[in-house]
Amino acid sequence: MQRQVLKEMEQQLQSSQKTAAQLRAQIMMYEAELERAHGQMLEEMQAMEEEKNHAIEEAFSRAQVEMKAVHENLAGVRTNLLTLQPALRTLTHDYNSLKRQVRDFPLLLQETLRSARAEIGQAIEEVHSTNRELLRKYRRELQLRKKCHNELVRLKGNIRVFGRVRPITKEDGEGPEATNAVTFDADDDAVLHLLHKGKQVSFELDKVFPPQASQEEVFQEVQALVTSCIDGYNVCIFAYGQTGAGKTYTMEGTAANPGINQRALQLLFSEVRSKAADWDYAISVSAAEIYNEALRDLLGKEPQEKLEIKLCPDGSGQLYVPGLTEFRVQSVEDINKVFEFGYVNRATECTNLNEHSSRSHALLIITVRGLDRSTGLRTTGKLNLVDLAGSERVGRSGAEGSRLREAQHINKSLSALGDVIYALRSRQGHVPFRNSKLTYLLQDSLSGDSKTLMMVQVSPAEKNTSETLCSLKFAERVRSVELGPVSRKAELVSWPSQEHLEGDSPGTAASPGRGHTSSSPGQLSGRSASIRRKLQTSGKLRPVPV
Numbered sequence: 049m050q051r052q053v054l055k056e057m058e059q060q061l062q063s064s065q066k067t068a069a070q071l072r073a074q075i076m077m078y079e080a081e082l083e084r085a086h087g088q089m090l091e092e093m094q095a096m097e098e099e100k101n102h103a104i105e106e107a108f109s110r111a112q113v114e115m116k117a118v119h120e121n122l123a124g125v126r127t128n129l130l131t132l133q134p135a136l137r138t139l140t141h142d143y144n145s146l147k148r149q150v151r152d153f154p155l156l157l158q159e160t161l162r163s164a165r166a167e168i169g170q171a172i173e174e175v176h177s178t179n180r181e182l183l184r185k186y187r188r189e190l191q192l193r194k195k196c197h198n199e200l201v202r203l204k205g206n207i208r209v210f211g212r213v214r215p216i217t218k219e220d221g222e223g224p225e226a227t228n229a230v231t232f233d234a235d236d237d238a239v240l241h242l243l244h245k246g247k248q249v250s251f252e253l254d255k256v257f258p259p260q261a262s263q264e265e266v267f268q269e270v271q272a273l274v275t276s277c278i279d280g281y282n283v284c285i286f287a288y289g290q291t292g293a294g295k296t297y298t299m300e301g302t303a304a305n306p307g308i309n310q311r312a313l314q315l316l317f318s319e320v321r322s323k324a325a326d327w328d329y330a331i332s333v334s335a336a337e338i339y340n341e342a343l344r345d346l347l348g349k350e351p352q353e354k355l356e357i358k359l360c361p362d363g364s365g366q367l368y369v370p371g372l373t374e375f376r377v378q379s380v381e382d383i384n385k386v387f388e389f390g391y392v393n394r395a396t397e398c399t400n401l402n403e404h405s406s407r408s409h410a411l412l413i414i415t416v417r418g419l420d421r422s423t424g425l426r427t428t429g430k431l432n433l434v435d436l437a438g439s440e441r442v443g444r445s446g447a448e449g450s451r452l453r454e455a456q457h458i459n460k461s462l463s464a465l466g467d468v469i470y471a472l473r474s475r476q477g478h479v480p481f482r483n484s485k486l487t488y489l490l491q492d493s494l495s496g497d498s499k500t501l502m503m504v505q506v507s508p509a510e511k512n513t514s515e516t517l518c519s520l521k522f523a524e525r526v527r528s529v530e531l532g533p534v535s536r537k538a539e540l541v542s543w544p545s546q547e548h549l550e551g552d553s554p555g556t557a558a559s560p561g562r563g564h565t566s567s568s569p570g571q572l573s574g575r576s577a578s579i580r581r582k583l584q585t586s587g588k589l590r591p592v593p594v
């Protein structure tokens with residue numbers, strides 16, 4: 049048993065020794081491993097040490113470079129600082145002074161505003177006073193212009209008489225009756241000669257238009273009258289003469305060759321446009337007809353209605369026609385519409401328009417109202433364009449019934465027109481405006497500083513010389529009424545009716561007191577040139593200068 053135990057113990061010792069040997073071998077292996085690892089570690093440490101040193105060197109040299117740059121920057125900054133300091137001082141100073149200014153600004157502003165206000169006030173006052181002065185001068189100029197105009201009108205006479213001879217037409221026929229009986233003076237455009245019953249009668253008017261005178265030439269002579277209604281003057285232009293003598297041609301004309309009516313409106317439009325910077329203007333037209341002393345509105349809805357002429361209820365003494373249509377016109381198209389409407393109204397009211405229009409007075413009334421925007425001045429001027437009824441002596445030709453009545457009315461109204469013009473030119477206290485509808489209607493436009501133009505139309509045909517003579521006598525009488533002092537008016541004969549025009553004896557016409565001279569055809573040139581001189585030196589007659 050002991051041996052057993054010993055054996056076992058021997059065995060255990062042997063295994064322990066074996067294990068110990070194994071362990072020793074293992075320890076030796078570990079130690080070798082450890083030594084190798086240690087060596088490796090040392091190597092790595094060495095490498096790391098070298099790396100570290102290298103990095104430190106690199107960092108150092110980099111730091112040195114950077115440091116150098118920083119030093120340089122610093123030096124720059126220092127220099128800047130040195131230069132910025134005075135700038136800073138200036139800025140601080142400026143800032144302080146700005147601060148002071150900002151603090152003082154409201155006060156300064158108030159002060160500046162006060163003085164600016166005072167200066168502006170003074171400037172406005174100066175402008176106002178200059179304006180007042182200009183306005184005063186402008187008004188004085190206007191008054192002066194009006195005074196000059198009135199003086200001119202007084203000197204020239206405000207009634208002028210033109211004559212127009214139409215060409216011979218197909219309607220005049222052929223043969224001796226259609227030969228030309230009117231001749232002109234080459235040196236004087238105010239004189240014409242009529243060969244009547246073998247004797248030559250010469251007439252002097254303000255101007256005479258021969259047959260070849262164009263519508264434009266005629267209008268050129270009347271356009272100053274037309275434009276004066278823009279300045280607030282009243283103007284009447286009458287076409288007088290026997291039927292077929294060219295009244296309608298002169299006033300209305302044709303579509304291709306318009307007459308005074310159309311041209312006047314066109315001129316007014318263009319004049320008004322040229323003044324549009326300072327003035328507002330309104331142009332309106334009315335059209336009326338007087339037939340057998342009845343006044344009718346040609347632009348109204350009821351053209352057959354008879355209109356009355358009445359005194360304005362405002363006590364101004366002005367006349368007006370209640371119900372007379374007035375159209376505002378702004379363009380040539382408007383005018384054409386108005387004319388067309390008037391024509392249709394006239395045509396629908398009668399069976400024979402030509403005959404009817406020969407026996408009625410046609411009036412185109414153009415009113416121009418102006419407002420001067422700067423002065424507030426208002427003006428109203430009226431332009432009355434009248435195509436009178438035919439002046440032929442129907443009464444003598446044995447007419448009866450309605451023709452006789454028409455003729456009597458025409459005679460009466462043309463006589464009344466003659467009387468009114470006569471009374472106005474001879475400055476009579478009483479002017480018989482009320483003797484006819486025509487003169488009553490035109491009262492405002494014939495009196496005062498108004499202007500009148502009588503366009504006496506004549507036919508040159510031999511067969512019409514009696515009528516032509518009458519018309520020219522009427523023209524010359526209208527024109528040559530004395531404009532002398534009141535005491536001389538007693539010398540002037542009265543003008544009772546149209547019948548006074550009907551004496552066609554050349555002997556009467558040749559009376560120096562009537563302003564005519566008669567001569568045989570052979571004496572034509574010598575006498576005509578001296579007519580104007582004779583009239584001027586005559587004690588009774590004073591021709592109206594053109």
Ligand SMILES: Nc1ncnc2c1ncn2[C@@H]1O[C@H](COP(=O)(O)OP(=O)(O)OP(=O)(O)O)[C@@H](O)[C@H]1O
Nearest residue numbers: 214215290291292293294295296297298405406438
């Ligand atoms: N200056 C002129 N140039 C060319 N033709 C004209 C001229 N004057 C008139 N006539 C022509 O003569 C004719 C008669 O003219 P107009 O109708 O104008 O006469 P009137 O006097 O108005 O007649 P009424 O009293 O009948 O109205 C028309 O054919 C017209 O064209």
